[in-house]
Amino acid sequence: MKHRIFSGARPTGRLHIGNYLGALQNWVKLQDEYDCVYCIVDIHALTSMEDTSNLQANIHEMLLDWLAVGLDPQKSILFVQSHVPEVTELNTLLGMITPLSWLLRVPTFKDKVKLQKENVNYGLVGYPVLMASDIVLYKADTVPVGEDQLPHLELTREIVRRFNCLFGETLVEPKAKLTDFPNVPGLDGKGKMSKQAGNHIEIAMTEKETADKIKTAFTDPARLRRSDPGHPEICNIYKLLGQFDAEGRNGIDEKCRNAEIGCVECKNLLIKAINDAMRPIRERRKELEANPKALEGILTEGAERARVIAQDTMRLVRKNMKLL
Numbered sequence: 001m002k003h004r005i006f007s008g009a010r011p012t013g014r015l016h017i018g019n020y021l022g023a024l025q026n027w028v029k030l031q032d033e034y035d036c037v038y039c040i041v042d043i044h045a046l047t048s049m050e051d052t053s054n055l056q057a058n059i060h061e062m063l064l065d066w067l068a069v070g071l072d073p074q075k076s077i078l079f080v081q082s083h084v085p086e087v088t089e090l091n092t093l094l095g096m097i098t099p100l101s102w103l104l105r106v107p108t109f110k111d112k113v114k115l116q117k118e119n120v121n122y123g124l125v126g127y128p129v130l131m132a133s134d135i136v137l138y139k140a141d142t143v144p145v146g147e148d149q150l151p152h153l154e155l156t157r158e159i160v161r162r163f164n165c166l167f168g169e170t171l172v173e174p175k176a177k178l179t180d181f182p183n184v185p186g187l188d189g190k191g192k193m194s195k196q197a198g199n200h201i202e203i204a205m206t207e208k209e210t211a212d213k214i215k216t217a218f219t220d221p222a223r224l225r226r227s228d229p230g231h232p233e234i235c236n237i238y239k240l241l242g243q244f245d246a247e248g249r250n251g252i253d254e255k256c257r258n259a260e261i262g263c264v265e266c267k268n269l270l271i272k273a274i275n276d277a278m279r280p281i282r283e284r285r286k287e288l289e290a291n292p293k294a295l296e297g298i299l300t301e302g303a304e305r306a307r308v309i310a311q312d313t314m315r316l317v318r319k320n321m322k323l324l
Contacts, residue, residue, distance in 0.1 A: 005030055005177070006140030008039035008081065011058040015065040016200035017274065018184035018193030021243055026144060026179055028070040036076035037138045037306065038066070043081050043088070044130060047123040048116055063295055065203050068285035079302030081134065086310040090133040091126070093317060097166060098129050098159050106155065132156040136171040137310045143174050146181040167320040171313075182243065185236035189218035204285055207275045214271050219263040220256075230256035230263075237266050245273035 007027060015024070030036055040059050049055070059080060071078060081087060103109065103125050112127075113120050123130070135143060135156055145153055153176050160173045183192055186199030193200045201213055220235045222228070232238040232253045241249045248269065255261040288295065318324045 002033070002035040003142045004035040004037065004138065004140045005142045005144060006037045006039070006135045006138050006174075007144055008041040008044070008134060009062065010045045011040050011042055011055065011062045012045070012195060013054070013058040014061045014202045014204050016193055016195060016202050017278070018186075018200060019065075020069060020203055021184050022181045024066070024069045024071070026181075030144065031070075031072060031075040034142065037140060037309075038071060038076055038078050039081050039134060039306075040079070041081045041134065044127065047121060047127055048112070048119070050119060060292075060295065061204075063299065064285050064288055067288050067295075067298070068203065068281045073298045073302060077138075077302050077305045078298060079306045080299055083299065083303035084137075084307045084310050086307065086314045087130070087133050087137055089314060090137050090317065091130045093321065094133055094159055094163065095126055095129050097162055100125075102155060102158065103128055107151065128152065128155050129159065132159045135174050136160055137313050138306060139172050139309060139313060140174055141172050142177050144177045144179045146179060150176060150178075167317075170316055170320045184243065185239050187213060187217035187236065189221070189236045201274065203278060203281060205278075206282075207279075210275055210278070211271045214267050214274070217267065219266070223263065226262040227259050229259050230261075232256045235263075235266075237263065237270055241266065241270045241273060244270070244277050248273065 007023075009019075009023070027036070027038060040062055042055060042059060045055065045058075046052070063078070066078065067073075106128055109125065109127070112124055116124075131152065132155070143153055143156075153174065157173050160171045163171055164173075185191070186193040186197055187201070188197065188199040190199070191197065201210055205213070214237075217237060219237050220230050220232075222234075223230045235256070238249070238252065238256065241252070252261060252266065252269075256266070315324075
């Protein structure tokens with residue numbers, strides 16, 4: 001019997017190549033080894049979203065990207081969080097046994113408070129409880145995480161242990177599957193690729209849009225002229241090229257340091273590498289986009305499959321909590 005993985009993502013619209021390299025590639029590979037449950041967590045998105053007018057469009061765009069890169073509804077359960085109402089019930093029940101002090105110590109809560117000082121809501125504080133509900137509702141025993149996310153998963157494990165201690169063995173305690181999430185640099189040279197920073201390349205961009213974005217990208221700040229020696233170790237273009245064409249990057253390091261190749265030439269290499277890699281994904285996305293009813297069907301079927309597992313979990317939860 002395969003182990004079951006749960007992972008999810010907030011619907012923020014079209015995904016970028018940082019999402020692809022950092023998570024989606026790994027999700028696709030996991031489908032062959034695990035029973036995978038992948039969720040578009042729209043309720044989570046509400047903790048920082050006051051305007052929901054684009055929420056459905058964002059869900060649609062995210063699903064298109066998921067399917068285009070290779071997530072397979074025949075292999076994995078793909079669904080929207082709110083389409084399985086049992087998650088909110090379990091969230092409420094787990095909230096009754098989770099100490100407030102556990103939630104207030106979560107580092108990401110403090111970070112989010114700084115980002116949205118005018119919207120520190122109840123859902124923001126209870127975010128980890130909802131995250132725990134997502135995982136244990138579907139009996140997932142494995143969660144792919146990077147090392148920096150281990151504290152979040154450990155809180156889920158603590159909640160599960162506390163629940164099982166109070167009400168008997170009920171919920172599956174998930175384990176981490178440590179995954180190396182590459183740090184994908186943004187085009188502005190100021191950190192990782194992010195939609196919020198606007199330094200990203202969307203998976204769904206056209207080849208021309210991709211080229212235009214890369215042509216205006218920030219490069220080696222110490223290299224002002226073509227004749228200046230470069231410093232590839234600090235150049236985001238060089239780092240991105242390694243993600244898409246590691247073999248083709250061979251020799252660029254030395255040529256850059258000796259001013260035998262310029263930034264424009266490196267950008268052109270990156271444009272070709274990204275467009276070559278994204279071309280089949282973009283073609284697949286266009287095909288999927290032409291059949292919106294099929295997309296609706298995938299989410300409907302996914303929610304039905306997910307709900308079978310969720311209802312089984314909740315029957316046991318209610319029974320052991322003496323709610324039946």
